[in-house]
Amino acid sequence: MSKLPFVVEPRLKPIIETIGSEESGQIEVERRGYISAGEKAFTSNGNSTDRTSEMVLSTVRRVSTKYKIDSKEAYELVTGTITGEVSELSEKLQKDFTTELGEIMMSAIASNERARFLKAFCILLYRVDGSITAEEAMTLHPDLLDGLAALYDEEEARSVERLRSAVEKEVENEVEDAAKK
DSSP, X not given: OOOOOOSSOOOXXXXXXXXXXXXXXXXXXXXXXXXXXXXXXXXXXXXXXXXXXXXXXXHHHHHHHHHTOOHHHXXXXXXXXXXXXXXXXXXXXXXXXXXXXXXXXXXHHHHHHXXXXXXXXXXXXXXXOTTOOHHHHHTSOHHHHHXXXXXXXXXXXXXXXXXXXXXXXXXXXXXXHHHHO
């Protein structure tokens, strides 16, 4: 890596996090406090919920037509029914669209599992061993994958917090500059 002209050097010692247990095995992973652009791009490219969204929209159109309600109301009914909201119409929806609702829920669950795996694989690939394959990662203990995915989520949350903080500071500076003028 080339030498960058830092005004302030990054901390020299990375924070090392131990992930796993005696049962699952333990590995050490560098905690950076952020998700790099490469890591974010890696998980964004493989984490698509387009299929689930298409299924929801298709069901919403059919519900809207069948129950003669507008699309917004149909969308709220479908998503509410999926998340467990109970109403007279949601019970009817469950009976009339059992297959579609089941397929949407299964697609969402599968998408969440893919996202969890991609996050864990991303941390392994970018921070532990750049030569690890997806097949090798799939053989890891589920607790280890959960720990790696949780680390990704924590790092991502910190990245968002920093971005939010930077935007808030920028807005404060603009307000102060405008007040001075």
